[in-house]
Amino acid sequence: MTDAKPMIECRDVHKYYGDYHALRGIDLTIKGGEFFSLLGPSGCGKTTLLRTIAGFEDISSGVVLIDGREMGDVPANKRPTNMVFQSYAIFPHLTVAENVAFGLRRDPRGKAEKAAAVDEALSMVGLKGYGARSAHALSGGQRQRVALARALILKPKVLLLDEPLSALDRKMREQMQVELIKLQRQVGITFVLVTHDQEEALVMSDRIAVMFEGEIAQLDGPEALYARPSTRRVADFIGVMNFLPAEILSHVGGTVTVDVAGLGQVELPEHQISRANPDDEGAMIGFRPETMTLVGPGATHNQPRETNATIDEVVYYGDMTYYDLRLDGVARADGKARTVRISMRNVFGRDVQEVGTRTRLAWSPGSLVLFR
Amino acid sequence: MAKFDAEARAGLSLIAPPFLYALVILAAPLLTILAYSFLTDGYLEIIRDFTWTNYAQVMSDPIVRVVMTRSLIVAMVVTAVTVLLAFPVAYYVSFVVRPERKSLWLFLITIPFWTSYLIRVFLWKVILGYNGVVNSSLTGLGIIDEPLTFILYNVNSIVITLAHAYAPFAILPIFVALEKIDRSLLEAGRDLGESRAMTFWRVTLPLAMPGVLAAVLIVFIPTIGDYVTPEVIGGGKIPMIANMIQVQMLALDNRPLGSALAVTAMLIVAVISLIFLFLNRRFLKVRQ
Secondary structure, three states: OOOOEEEEEEEEEEEEEEOEEEEEEEEEEEEEOOOOEEEEOOOOOOOHHHHHHOOOOOOOOOEEEOOOOOOOOOOOOHOEEEEEEOOHHHHHHHHHHHOOHHOOOOOOHHHHHHHHHHHHHHHHHOOOOOOOOOOOOOHHHHHHHHHHHHHHHOOEEEEEEOOOOOOOOHHHHHHHHHHHHHHHHHHOOOOEEEEOOHHHHHHHHHEEEEOOOOOOEEEHHHHHHHOOOOOHHHHHHHHEEEEEEEEEEEEEEEEEEEEEEEEEEEEEOOHHHHOOOOOOOEEEEEEEEHHHHEOOOOOOOOEEEEEEEEEEEEOOOOOOOEEEEEEEOOOEEEOOEEEEEEEEEEEOOOOOHHHHHHHHEEOOOHHHHEEO | OOOHHHHHHHHHHHHHHHHHHHHHHHHHHHHHHHHHHEEEEOOEEEEEEOOHHHHHHHHHHHHHHHHHHHHOOOOOOOHHHHHHHHHHHHHHHHHHHHHHHHHHHHHHOOOHOOOOOHHHHHHHHHHHOOOHHHHHHHHHOOOOOOOOOOOOOOOHHHHHHHHHHHHHHHHHHHHHHOOOOOOOHHHHHOOOOOOHHHHHHHHHHHHHHHHHHHHHHHHHHHHHHHOOOOOOOOOOOOOOOHHHHHHHHHHOOOHHHHHHHHHHHHHHHHHHHHHHHHHHHHHHHHHH
């Protein structure tokens, strides 16, 4: 899907608002045709970065290149990018067709050809026949489609999307996620999406840059990001991650032997060890809720390891049940029992276990990540 | 149903006092004027004979035509000057001034209202007059040898005075319209390839039009009937329609003719206002 040619390059990009350091040395290469996401909590600088690419914000230092061309003083209207705004920014004084045709003013094509292009763009986003409607008569989802058509009709090299789905309800959002992926494959344009929704980023992106406080904490594909987060903070931000205190016993070659509270001694190969992160208080072992299995009384399993635990809380979700477990041998932390969350799919014939039950947890060392 | 009646009664009794009040102070004088305009003028008395003569006289009298035309031209020029000057001010306050300073700016814009209209008009006479501030300082500095006459007791000085007096009335509605524009629309305009100037032309200005049209109406309607400024600044030599009505009504004691003049002027203003209201409706419809 993606070709190797870099479409957007950011080199040591800094942005200050007065004393506030909004972007702290962003180094980033986005490939042509890629669906790239900037993910992070609000105030992490992801929107600022998107706006510097679009040309709405000057950068304090560093270089931004789009398609190999330095963007330094190039104003927003001269950049090969188009944006879908968070508020969609549909012009209220124009009709749908006039909105879509807004950027075609200097297009040398004739009136009829332009009208045909507008129709084509509208049918691409599923709004065929909406051209004559006035913009204020549209629903949120329709406005977003108009914003998409208005940007894509100009055939930009990069489409920038600023939290485009945040104003939609859940059903509509999920539908639009799929449509956006399809659309991106169809047009082959590089998409850069800003979002604070980790699920959205995982679903849609080829690669994701997770940002905290103006810095990129990790840049990876969705699977790598989910399975091997590089820091505890990234792990915490993306999905649910359980943490247990661990003690490093030996470090021989690439293999680390750790003693994990409640789980015992495990040997971890290099790829299960995150980058050193000095902010963390001591070593921690992390694992995702779905990587371990609760084993009912008398049932068997094929995992190499087993741990005894007590069920502390049960949360029933219909298709899933979440269990909070107290593992034997895990010390209380801050006066509270330290629990781990395990998710189990409610397949036919498996009963939901009750609070207080003694149970067994089956797991494999391969699902653990060491943070140190 | 009983509850509704009670509510309706309560509502009507609430409306009644202001309604009566409005009837007495607004409708009654207007109806009186209308009635007078169809009566016949006699010496020192009004003869109660229905007649169209007053209107015939208003329509045919060349002086009325000159004065009415002058009033219209003055009001149009004042409106154009005021709105054109008010737009940049409103734009500056809305787009350049920091949000926490905006209310201070609006407050400062209303400062001229702290003194009475009459005093402000007199002050302009002091500024623009033969020995006024402008002329004496320019003569004193040796820039001119004799006082400028184009700002003296003429239509120009009336326009300057009125444009100043009505500036806040034009700034405020335009400011409100500009404030309502979602700033991301301007970024979208830039993003879609338009320069700042073209974005202003294609996005900001159309969206500010309801405010501009409101400003036009608010300035045009009172200026066309202004009495004080032509009287004081023009020295009574360049009357507008209000001055002419005053002369007919009081000095010449011809109330029927004065009333006919007043009704005609009102009709002209009403027609022009309706045209603007219609235009405004078209813009407003889009904004909803």
